[in-house]
Amino acid sequence: MNYDQKILEPNESVNMTDSATTAMNTESGTPKMTARHVDVFYGDKQAINDVSIDVNMDSVTAFIGPSGCGKSTFLRCMNRMNDTIPIARVTGEIKLEGEDIYASQMDVVQLRARVGMVFQKPNPFPKSIYDNIAYGPRIHGLATGKEELDEIVESSLQRAGLWGEVKDRLDDSGTALSGGQQQRLCIARAIAVDPEVILMDEPCSALDPIATAKIEELIHELRGKYAIVIVTHNMQQAARVSQKTAFFHLGTLVEYGETTDIFTNPREEKTRDYITGRYG
Amino acid sequence: MTGATLLFLIIGLGLIAWFFGRLKAAGMQSGGKHSRSALHSLPNYHGWYVALWAILPAAIFLAVWSFASPALITDAALTSPAAAQLPQDAFARAAILSEARAIASGNQVNAFNPLSQSMVEPYRDAITYYQMIGTVAALLLVFACGVYAWLQIKPDLRARTKIERVTMLVLLLASLIAIVTTVGIFLSLVFESVRFFSMVSPIDFLFGTEWNPKAVAGPRGETGFGAIPLFWGTVFIGAIIAMIVAIPLGLMSAIYLTQYAPAKFRSWMKPILEVLAGVPTVVYGYFAALTVAPALRDFAVSIGISNASSESALAAGVVMGIMIIPFVSSMADDSIAAVPSAMRDGSLAMGATQSETIKKVLIPAALPGVVGGVLLAVSRAIGETMIVVMAAGLAANMTANPFSSVTTVTTQIVQLLTGDQEFDSPKTLAAFALGLVLFIVTLLLNLIALRVVKKYREAYE
Numbered sequence A: 001m002n003y004d005q006k007i008l009e010p011n012e013s014v015n016m017t018d019s020a021t022t023a024m025n026t027e028s029g030t031p032k033m034t035a036r037h038v039d040v041f042y043g044d045k046q047a048i049n050d051v052s053i054d055v056n057m058d059s060v061t062a063f064i065g066p067s068g069c070g071k072s073t074f075l076r077c078m079n080r081m082n083d084t085i086p087i088a089r090v091t092g093e094i095k096l097e098g099e100d101i102y103a104s105q106m107d108v109v110q111l112r113a114r115v116g117m118v119f120q121k122p123n124p125f126p127k128s129i130y131d132n133i134a135y136g137p138r139i140h141g142l143a144t145g146k147e148e149l150d151e152i153v154e155s156s157l158q159r160a161g162l163w164g165e166v167k168d169r170l171d172d173s174g175t176a177l178s179g180g181q182q183q184r185l186c187i188a189r190a191i192a193v194d195p196e197v198i199l200m201d202e203p204c205s206a207l208d209p210i211a212t213a214k215i216e217e218l219i220h221e222l223r224g225k226y227a228i229v230i231v232t233h234n235m236q237q238a239a240r241v242s243q244k245t246a247f248f249h250l251g252t253l254v255e256y257g258e259t260t261d262i263f264t265n266p267r268e269e270k271t272r273d274y275i276t277g278r279y280g
Numbered sequence B: 001m002t003g004a005t006l007l008f009l010i011i012g013l014g015l016i017a018w019f020f021g022r023l024k025a026a027g028m029q030s031g032g033k034h035s036r037s038a039l040h041s042l043p044n045y046h047g048w049y050v051a052l053w054a055i056l057p058a059a060i061f062l063a064v065w066s067f068a069s070p071a072l073i074t075d076a077a078l079t080s081p082a083a084a085q086l087p088q089d090a091f092a093r094a095a096i097l098s099e100a101r102a103i104a105s106g107n108q109v110n111a112f113n114p115l116s117q118s119m120v121e122p123y124r125d126a127i128t129y130y131q132m133i134g135t136v137a138a139l140l141l142v143f144a145c146g147v148y149a150w151l152q153i154k155p156d157l158r159a160r161t162k163i164e165r166v167t168m169l170v171l172l173l174a175s176l177i178a179i180v181t182t183v184g185i186f187l188s189l190v191f192e193s194v195r196f197f198s199m200v201s202p203i204d205f206l207f208g209t210e211w212n213p214k215a216v217a218g219p220r221g222e223t224g225f226g227a228i229p230l231f232w233g234t235v236f237i238g239a240i241i242a243m244i245v246a247i248p249l250g251l252m253s254a255i256y257l258t259q260y261a262p263a264k265f266r267s268w269m270k271p272i273l274e275v276l277a278g279v280p281t282v283v284y285g286y287f288a289a290l291t292v293a294p295a296l297r298d299f300a301v302s303i304g305i306s307n308a309s310s311e312s313a314l315a316a317g318v319v320m321g322i323m324i325i326p327f328v329s330s331m332a333d334d335s336i337a338a339v340p341s342a343m344r345d346g347s348l349a350m351g352a353t354q355s356e357t358i359k360k361v362l363i364p365a366a367l368p369g370v371v372g373g374v375l376l377a378v379s380r381a382i383g384e385t386m387i388v389v390m391a392a393g394l395a396a397n398m399t400a401n402p403f404s405s406v407t408t409v410t411t412q413i414v415q416l417l418t419g420d421q422e423f424d425s426p427k428t429l430a431a432f433a434l435g436l437v438l439f440i441v442t443l444l445l446n447l448i449a450l451r452v453v454k455k456y457r458e459a460y461e
Helices: A002-007 A010-028 A071-077 A106-116 A129-140 A147-159 A181-193 A207-220 A235-242 A257-262 A269-275 B002-028 B044-080 B081-085 B090-104 B116-153 B159-199 B202-205 B230-261 B263-276 B281-302 B312-337 B340-351 B354-383 B386-391 B409-417 B424-459
Strands: A034-040 A045-055 A060-064 A088-096 A115-118 A197-201 A227-231 A246-251 A252-258
Touching: A002 A071, A010 B281, A034 A071, A060 A071, A060 A252, A071 A227, A071 A246, A071 B354, A088 A252, A106 A115, A115 A181, A129 A147, A129 A181, A129 B354, A181 A207, A181 B202, A181 B340, A181 B386, A207 A227, A227 A235, A235 B263, A246 A257, A246 A269, A246 B159, A252 A269, A252 B090, A257 B090, A257 B424, B002 B044, B002 B116, B044 B090, B081 B116, B081 B281, B090 B116, B159 B202, B159 B340, B202 B424, B230 B263, B230 B312, B230 B354, B230 B409, B263 B312, B281 B312, B281 B386, B312 B354, B312 B386, B340 B354, B354 B409, B386 B409
Parallel strands: A045 A252, A060 A227, A060 A246, A115 A197, A197 A227
Antiparallel strands: A034 A045, A034 A088, A246 A252
């Protein structure tokens, strides 16, 4: 703990990220989501310490770091899923297209429709494949009739690359699919409400390599249509799917930059140590 | 020597046997303080081995003997010269013999029948004789088996394994007692019901619509045992009115407790609900009969229902429903809590509100468990007795008017069996037939409910 604080003063880290993000903004337009000086507490314990980061529309952003470093916690702040944990407290500022998502006039239901989420373990509802996809459009009233809903279901499944596999059995239970198909179903379900940002919390950690490859391919295809943030333990995966990488350690953001830079030429020694497998 | 004294003596001897067994085994323990013992088992186990050998065969013998000896004693008494004067009529004979036996064993002082007095002496002799045989045989068994076991003690005797096996058998017996008793109750119900059905046709009983058991004074096969009004009353109160109250309230309370309640509130609310489930049903009975029923009657009269009874199906059903709420709530609570939180997070992350998540994801996912819980609740409600006895009334009406009085299977069983009754009249036996029907129905409901709940649990594991 002391060691970490010594080499990484909070101010230092902020200055670094601010300069880094400003540099990137000039390259890729205005950021979709911005976070400034975010702290997260679980009761008395601080899980996130002064994190500032920008997420861009046209790139996939990967959060990497050892277990317990706060990357999932930070991800869950971005669509306020931490609200479901009574003892969690978030300070600082997170904006979606300039709107503060923690402001009192922000409707959390609207927010989550705009910032979708895919979880670590596939969690389809115990309903039919069709109803799983139609769930979001129905609660948000996105379709006016049966045909429109059918269209949304088909296009969502097509975008998730699942349509060909399930089009003849839309009435089967979503839980009857294989693990990889279930995860793509969950991605299709998130797409169906037409979000702007998709947050993925270790979406492949429960899947085999083939299913993982399919999800990664899907992430490639979805890039540009949605701002994607992916949390992963797997550094090769981060290198494969992302354009931007953020390295978290013990609740602080150590380094954030172009994925190629992070993996080939990291500025921070800690990042280098983690990427080369010296600890983590 | 009485049976109890003998038993204590045997146990005392067993303790002595334990001591000797342990002593012998301890003597075989060789080597220094920390070297591995030459014995297979610890000396204690050897002690128990000898003690059990000394006690168990003798105890089993005593149990068998206490069943067999009365017949032997009677036989012996009948060979005495006094027995020649006994009447030939089997019934009178048995009465005299049982009286004589009671005097001989000291349970009765004076004989009512002089013939009994003459039989007392032969009985007393026979009892003394057989008691002596029993005592001597039991003590011999204690010594023989104890010495046998003591001689068996060798370093490689697997005393521990054998003791473990005896322990296992004792536990098995303990677990069988509840099951065997239930089977016994069921069989007694079946036998008495068969006697009943030899007097009243099962068709008349199960499908007859007139219940008036007092009318059976006439010839055989007379009606008045049509149980349909009772079945209807039971279903009306237990499965319809009580569930209309208990299901929505129980479910809503479970939803509040699992989804909305702050952890602190939940931590004291849930135990309170569970305590409510333990309130004696007779207390609910008071409440139904003295508070709810009069209030409902007054209400019914005030809205113009003139024939409202002071004992109503509604009063009993509503109070029974209230009694069942904690039960339904706790089952529903468990089912909802068993739905993985990933399901809830998935729905919330789609932008669903909390109530949408509950309605569209949690309840459907928890439904099988909730249904199982409701079935268990129904089975409890139809077997419930005190509330209906106190509040539902005795009139066997076939009516769907909740303000009128109806009667249930359990109420009628109580009515048929309380007071002085002959135990071979169809009126009394009808109680067993009703009990049998109730037993079978609740058993089936429980089976279905447990299967539903189990299947649902598997789905999430």
